[in-house]
Amino acid sequence: MNEHKIESPKEPDLELAFIAKQFRPDAPIVEVKEYGSGNVNDTYRVTLDASDKHFILQRINTRVFHRPELIMMNMRTFTKHVRDRLARESLDGWQVPQILLAQGGNNHFVDESGGFWRAITFIDSSRTYNEVRDLDHANQVGYALGKFHSLISDLETERLHDTLEGFHIAPRYLRHYDDVLAQHTPPALPQVDYCLRFIESHRKSVAVLEDAKAQNKLRLRPIHGDPKVNNIMIDDVSRCAISMIDLDTVKPGLVHYDIGDCLRSCCNPLGEETTDFDAIHFDLDICRAVLQGYLALGKEFLDENDYAFLFDAIRLLPFELGLRFFTDYVEGNVYFKVKRPDHNLSRALVQFKLTESIERQEREIRALIDELR
Known part of the structure; x- marks a missing residue:
């Protein structure tokens, strides 16, 4: 089970905090912590000192996804389509992760070593499970x-x-x-x-x-x-x-x-x-x-x-x-x-x-x- 559980924050890794700051320069970074059980991308949950406390930071595995920019194009197309459908049909309760833009308006950030990073909104008060419970x-x-x-x-x-x-x-x-x-x-x-x-x-x-x-x-x-x-x-x-x-x-x-x-x-x-x-x-x-x-x-x-x-x-x-x-x-x-x-x-x-x-x-x-x- 992957629970959204808040633990005592630790001093964030400076490199990860710097990358997280590219997507939320307006809010102090409290913590950057590994998140989830995926084995393809590197995924972190960022905790902010702000009203919207969290977002997800990911480094895309470019050995698997050779053109990560296409992933972002797909995600932009898909999320806009679903948002429009939900608004048009007044469907409440279903949520779609949204892309957070980096400084300069890009939908990703490339670090000095060529790592491809993106940030998406975090869905609070919910969790995933690794197996069917009932x-x-x-x-x-x-x-x-x-x-x-x-x-x-x-x-x-x-x-x-x-x-x-x-x-x-x-x-x-x-x-x-x-x-x-x-x-x-x-x-x-x-x-x-x-x-x-x-x-x-x-x-x-x-x-x-x-x-x-x-x-x-x-x-x-x-x-x-x-x-x-x-x-x-x-x-x-x-x-x-x-x-x-x-x-x-x-x-x-x-x-x-x-x-x-x-x-x-x-x-x-x-x-x-x-x-x-x-x-x-x-x-x-x-x-x-x-x-x-x-x-x-x-x-x-x-x-x-x-x-x-x-x-x-x-x-x-x-x-x-x-x-x-x-x-x-x-x-x-x-x-x-x-x-x-x-x-x-x-x-x-x-x-x-x-x-x-x-x-x-x-x-x-x-x-x-x-x-x-």
Whole structure:
């Protein structure tokens, strides 16, 4: 759980305080503290001696986002569109993080070493959670994603840049896997053999969403790109979802990527880091709660083809992530951060076992989709 908890302030790091001052020169800096559990960008919460006590300061990881200026352009386009929608429809309660301008009017600041910094407003009296707490929380996670998709459903994808080209394009990940396997020989272990056989047995279904897109059965829409449970802000009092954060991956894509990834994140009660592989299961009750929340708004913009490919998305996204983890393991752990040499192998096993559980429950999941639509 990432709580917004105020602790005794310490003397702020002078370099961080200097960077924070570029965005709020008018207010004394009380504290600059690491914030959240993200593993891509460096994120800090800045405490001010002012009426608006906090804002978020981030250094964008330019090894992942090669053109961070496009992220800022997307964020400006997206936040203005949502603000206009909220104002036009008099929708209260939903909040959108806003960009704070640096001195000179730029939406970012570049430090002496080339670090790319941006600042956004902080949403007070709310928090995120690293796992689903109960079915009400699951419902709010689904509602948040549905709300997000609804608010940007009329935003033209041509106005958004693709900041992570190839992200969630499963056939591309499979091609990379084949290239890596041609150059590296993985250890002769039972778990490795399981992964090799599992990937081979699913090869024909990897392109299901991309084929549907190519056949114009599914269309590009704006998506969040990383709709994990810990990117949903929950109000401390109402316990309702009030925002989605971590907007760097907003880009054109299939809403199915978001729906499948959200359910992958929520419906594995043991979490992504478990090593109790035989106990991994896809929780249908959580799935029901998330989909109920999502479809309360999703019914407005989903069509027949969208529904027809929902199960495929639910099955594909955990397989895709498992494929990426296993590929990285074979390649020598060059992309994902690891704590031990077989960490990515364990992560891959979790996702493949989750995929197996989804496949065993295909009839029930399809029936659930039909019931809720």
